[in-house]
Amino acid sequence: MRDLVLVTGGTGYLAAWCIVTLLRRGYRVRTTVRELNRADAVRAAVTRGGADATPLEFAVADLLADDGWAEAVEGCAAVLHVASPLTATRDAEAVIRPAVDGTVRVLRAARDAGVARVVCTSSCGAVYYGRPERSTPFDESDWTVVGGGPMSAYVTSKALAERAAWAFVDRQGDGLELSVINPSGIFGPALSPESTSSLILLRALLQGMPGAPKLGMGIVDVRDVAELHALALESPRAAGERFIAWGAGPVSLPQIAALLRERLGADASRVPRRALPDWLVRLAGRFNTEIGDLVPLLGQRRTATSAKAIELLGWSPRPWQQTIEESARCLIAFDKELGHR
Numbered sequence: 001m002r003d004l005v006l007v008t009g010g011t012g013y014l015a016a017w018c019i020v021t022l023l024r025r026g027y028r029v030r031t032t033v034r035e036l037n038r039a040d041a042v043r044a045a046v047t048r049g050g051a052d053a054t055p056l057e058f059a060v061a062d063l064l065a066d067d068g069w070a071e072a073v074e075g076c077a078a079v080l081h082v083a084s085p086l087t088a089t090r091d092a093e094a095v096i097r098p099a100v101d102g103t104v105r106v107l108r109a110a111r112d113a114g115v116a117r118v119v120c121t122s123s124c125g126a127v128y129y130g131r132p133e134r135s136t137p138f139d140e141s142d143w144t145v146v147g148g149g150p151m152s153a154y155v156t157s158k159a160l161a162e163r164a165a166w167a168f169v170d171r172q173g174d175g176l177e178l179s180v181i182n183p184s185g186i187f188g189p190a191l192s193p194e195s196t197s198s199l200i201l202l203r204a205l206l207q208g209m210p211g212a213p214k215l216g217m218g219i220v221d222v223r224d225v226a227e228l229h230a231l232a233l234e235s236p237r238a239a240g241e242r243f244i245a246w247g248a249g250p251v252s253l254p255q256i257a258a259l260l261r262e263r264l265g266a267d268a269s270r271v272p273r274r275a276l277p278d279w280l281v282r283l284a285g286r287f288n289t290e291i292g293d294l295v296p297l298l299g300q301r302r303t304a305t306s307a308k309a310i311e312l313l314g315w316s317p318r319p320w321q322q323t324i325e326e327s328a329r330c331l332i333a334f335d336k337e338l339g340h341r
Contacts (some may be wrong), residue, residue: 014222016195129150140242216252247320
């Protein structure tokens with residue numbers, strides 16, 4: 001049995017796959033939950049992912065409080081800090097404060113416990129927002145300019161949290177190693193019906209939204225992002241490095257809708273065939289926060305490269321078409337299981 005690793009935010013979409021990936025690789029795993037009564041749901045998700053959840057340990061901790069973090073990291077060789085609020089809101093501080101303060105809180109606890117390395121989940125939102133579009137891909141040397149252009153509270157939170165993480169390690173890390181993963185839009189099968197927030201756009205398409213907004217985004221599979229976290233944990237070459245996780249893109253929502261109709265048959269009967277005009281999406285975004293958060297993606301042409309992760313760590317992402325199809329089939333199966341279809 002390998003070292004004990006803490007994964008923060010065990011009830012989350014990506015965190016569940018990180019737990020599965022580590023267990024399959026022979027690690028002992030502990031995860032944080034805000035309430036202990038969520039432990040059974042996490043175990044069920046891990047089992048659904050094909051891993052033995054029996055040895056999984058739990059610790060109660062919240063990003064907004066110091067309580068519980070010392071106990072959570074005790075005895076751990078490494079931490080995957082995955083937990084971060086993913087909420088559409090006009091109250092930016094409700095997202096930014098737990099993201100930034102929580103990241104520093106986890107790093108401080110890890111340092112004090114003698115943890116060797118923390119792998120932190122950031123986002124491409126910390127790479128290319130607030131910057132002019134360009135013909136060449138963005139890479140790990142690029143940083144989002146907060147306030148440099150339209151961006152959601154979530155994107156702002158990821159940019160500020162990553163900056164805070166590197167600053168803490170540089171000034172107060174005392175030898176703590178940090179690696180950061182910067183995924184694009186994460187899709188792929190979820191392990192729990194309650195943890196599908198990243199798949200909200202696919203669910204809306206399957207449920208017959210009036211049209212597909214011409215949103216463009218990078219796509220990466222959640223399983224590949226979890227794998228990249230494990231590679232960054234294990235490789236000595238990953239210390240002090242950022243790694244973009246970009247499978248393909250930008251892929252537009254009309255392209256995704258067309259793929260769903262092509263591959264899902266009758267299950268995609270309600271998927272829209274027309275694209276929504278940008279002006280209508282912008283108008284709707286004034287009244288609907290979730291839509292408003294997506295408006296900066298209209299006409300998105302920015303791209304990023306995962307060459308560093310591929311060359312340095314041997315990472316290999318799946319085709320985006322496979323990811324989207326398996327995401328949709330997962331949602332359909334959950335809905336049928338819950339009696340929604």
